[in-house]
Amino acid sequence: xxxxxxxxxxxxxxxxxxxxxxxxxxxxxxxxxxxxxxxxxxxxxxxxxxxxxxxxxxxxxxxxxxxxxxxxxxxxxxxxxxxxxxxxxxxxxxxxxxxxxxxxxxxxxxxxxxxxxxxxxxxxxxxxxxxxxxxxxxxxxxxxxxxxxxxxxxxxx
Amino acid sequence: xxxxxxxxxxxxxxxxxxxxxxxxxxxxxxxxxxxxxxxxxxxxxxxxxxxxxxxxxxxxxxxxxxxxxxxxxxxxxxxxxxxxxxxxxxxxxxxxxxxxxxxxxxxxxxxxxxxxxxxxxxxxxxxxxxxxxxxxxxxxxxxxxxxxxxxxxxxxxxxxxxxxxxxxxxxxxxxxxxxxxxxxxxxxxxxxxxxxxxx
Numbered sequence: 001x002x003x004x005x006x007x008x009x010x011x012x013x014x015x016x017x018x019x020x021x022x023x024x025x026x027x028x029x030x031x032x033x034x035x036x037x038x039x040x041x042x043x044x045x046x047x048x049x050x051x052x053x054x055x056x057x058x059x060x061x062x063x064x065x066x067x068x069x070x071x072x073x074x075x076x077x078x079x080x081x082x083x084x085x086x087x088x089x090x091x092x093x094x095x096x097x098x099x100x101x102x103x104x105x106x107x108x109x110x111x112x113x114x115x116x117x118x119x120x121x122x123x124x125x126x127x128x129x130x131x132x133x134x135x136x137x138x139x140x141x142x143x144x145x146x147x148x149x150x151x152x153x154x155x156x157x
Numbered sequence: 158x159x160x161x162x163x164x165x166x167x168x169x170x171x172x173x174x175x176x177x178x179x180x181x182x183x184x185x186x187x188x189x190x191x192x193x194x195x196x197x198x199x200x201x202x203x204x205x206x207x208x209x210x211x212x213x214x215x216x217x218x219x220x221x222x223x224x225x226x227x228x229x230x231x232x233x234x235x236x237x238x239x240x241x242x243x244x245x246x247x248x249x250x251x252x253x254x255x256x257x258x259x260x261x262x263x264x265x266x267x268x269x270x271x272x273x274x275x276x277x278x279x280x281x282x283x284x285x286x287x288x289x290x291x292x293x294x295x296x297x298x299x300x301x302x303x304x305x306x307x308x309x310x311x312x313x314x315x316x317x318x319x320x321x322x323x324x325x326x327x328x329x330x331x332x333x334x335x336x337x338x339x340x341x342x343x344x345x346x347x348x349x350x351x352x353x354x355x356x
Binding site for chain 2: 002003004005006007012034037038040041042044045047048049050051052053054057058060061062064065068
């Protein structure tokens with residue numbers, strides 16, 4: 001009940017609680033004295049005058065506010081620096097490209113090169129086979145040599 | 158119609174500096190008075206009040222109106238005041254161990270720069286000032302948390318829920334804290350109460 005005395009003095013009790021407190025106070029001289037003394041203390045506290053902030057107070061606060069760094073969000077900072085935006089985009093693209101490439105190493109690169117050569121050879125195989133046949137075709141060696149200009153001059157002499 | 162504190166703070170968050178000036182104007186006097194009564198030094202109180210406003214301004218981007226603006230404001234102020242009192246007490250202990258005893262010059266700073274006294278009677282004025290000093294002294298003697306609770310309850314007229322949030326305690330703990338504080342004040346100021354009753 002004691003701690004509710006302040007609420008009673010402040011008028012912060014609900015209607016029902018207020019009535020209960022008044023009923024209690026009517027039969028309790030000690031609490032009634034306490035309520036009166038608390039009210040006296042509260043009146044004394046009212047006597048302390050307020051002070052006014054000094055004239056320089058607002059000026060000093062405003063100066064400190066003005067000295068505060070201007071906050072910018074991330075996007076506005078990026079917008080103010082287009083070169084950084086381009087560089088960041090290129091870096092992002094490069095990262096994506098590298099990320100999507102197959103795992104790569106020197107050995108696999110060499111073996112890949114060999115594989116590619118083999119594939120080319122396989123593709124050109126019919127041509128090469130034709131060349132071998134023609135180069136070693138004996139019937140062709142038996143044909144007479146074509147007549148050149150030098151040969152005709154020899155005959156005239 | 159005047160904008161609420163929360164509306165003003167949301168406008169500050171949106172970049173409206175004028176709204177911050179309105180908040181500063183609205184709370185500069187209550188804040189400086191609260192801090193002055195906590196630390197009993199005008200210059201220190203103004204420095205701390207400045208710091209409170211700067212912290213509010215710095216936190217504007219993250220402001221979410223989840224509680225009353227005054228709860229947030231006085232919570233910052235109370236924490237700063239309690240830290241300052243602890244630091245000052247620590248410094249005083251160090252000084253008292255090392256330095257020779259001198260006349261306490263702080264009393265001059267602590268004298269209130271009140272509105273001009275209207276009472277032409279000097280003797281009456283002196284009596285009145287002595288009684289005020291008794292009241293200030295009684296408040297000063299309260300433990301810091303009790304003092305903060307009384308100041309927020311009596312001078313800022315905040316409700317129990319708000320004060321309990323500022324002091325990071327339950328509402329029932331706050332009621333108990335306030336009761337003990339008023340009990341101490343009742344005992345300390347009993348001679349003054351008796352004097353008033355006679356006159």
